[in-house]
Amino acid sequence: MDIALITTEDGSHSLRNIALNETYHSIHGAIQESQHVFIQAGLQYLLRKNPKDINILEIGFGTGLNALLTTIYQKTVPIHYTAFEPYPIEASVYDRLNYPSELGANKKLFLALHEANWNNQIEINQGFALHKIHARYQETILPSLTFDLVYFDAFAPEKQPELWELPVLNKIYQAMKPDAVLVTYCAKGQFKRNLKSIGFNVESLPGPPGKFQMTRAIKI
Numbered sequence: 001m002d003i004a005l006i007t008t009e010d011g012s013h014s015l016r017n018i019a020l021n022e023t024y025h026s027i028h029g030a031i032q033e034s035q036h037v038f039i040q041a042g043l044q045y046l047l048r049k050n051p052k053d054i055n056i057l058e059i060g061f062g063t064g065l066n067a068l069l070t071t072i073y074q075k076t077v078p079i080h081y082t083a084f085e086p087y088p089i090e091a092s093v094y095d096r097l098n099y100p101s102e103l104g105a106n107k108k109l110f111l112a113l114h115e116a117n118w119n120n121q122i123e124i125n126q127g128f129a130l131h132k133i134h135a136r137y138q139e140t141i142l143p144s145l146t147f148d149l150v151y152f153d154a155f156a157p158e159k160q161p162e163l164w165e166l167p168v169l170n171k172i173y174q175a176m177k178p179d180a181v182l183v184t185y186c187a188k189g190q191f192k193r194n195l196k197s198i199g200f201n202v203e204s205l206p207g208p209p210g211k212f213q214m215t216r217a218i219k220i
């Protein structure tokens with residue numbers, strides 16, 4: 001897989017998939033976008049409900065930025081983090097990503113997220129268990145009524161339409177608990193109509209800098 005390291009407008013790195021001509025994050029700021037969409041609108045929103053533990057599903061582990069941010073922003077409630085990634089990035093790439101220094105985070109922790117074995121649940125630190133699945137999520141059977149929070153961070157619908165269509169979204173819906181939350185940077189009309197037709201309560205929220213809106217969907 002041909003990948004280029006880029007620096008986004010907030011100084012944090014991201015990657016560009018050359019074949020798809022698609023970046024892993026907003027060029028206006030990778031950390032800024034992930035904090036806004038996944039942490040503030042997702043994790044912190046859920047934490048206000050005082051859960052005993054949180055089961056997270058991420059579609060697209062990629063750079064590991066969302067997993068790292070989750071370990072930083074949540075230290076009291078146990079987290080079980082399941083992430084799908086069919087195309088893991090190589091050590092020569094993740095080793096150069098500047099997220100630990102930009103976030104003042106422990107680089108060993110960031111490397112541990114990447115070095116954790118695939119297809120096994122690994123205790124990264126106390127209260128944070130990581131289960132990375134080396135597969136395309138749309139081809140995998142997901143457990144029912146399991147996840148409290150979904151970080152839906154696939155490449156854009158124009159680039160990977162098969163990941164945003166009704167049957168796969170319905171599969172995610174079935175895997176979520178009642179009242180569970182799905183967050184994504186995408187705010188496309190067709191995507192939101194698909195979510196509504198499945199049974200989600202769909203909210204359009206202000207997007208991160210450079211993007212008008214994002215989406216939060218609650219399973220009802």
Ligand SMILES: C[S@@+](CC[C@H](N)C(=O)[O-])C[C@H]1O[C@@H](n2cnc3c(N)ncnc32)[C@H](O)[C@@H]1O
Pocket residue numbers: 023024025034059060061062063064065066084085086087135136137138153154155156160163
């Ligand atoms: C927009 S990037 C975001 C990655 C990650 N969340 C991050 O912050 O770096 C999308 C990710 O989805 C992965 N991906 C591509 N096809 C996929 C599939 N069928 N199932 C799950 N992930 C997929 C890509 O390889 C890429 O890592």
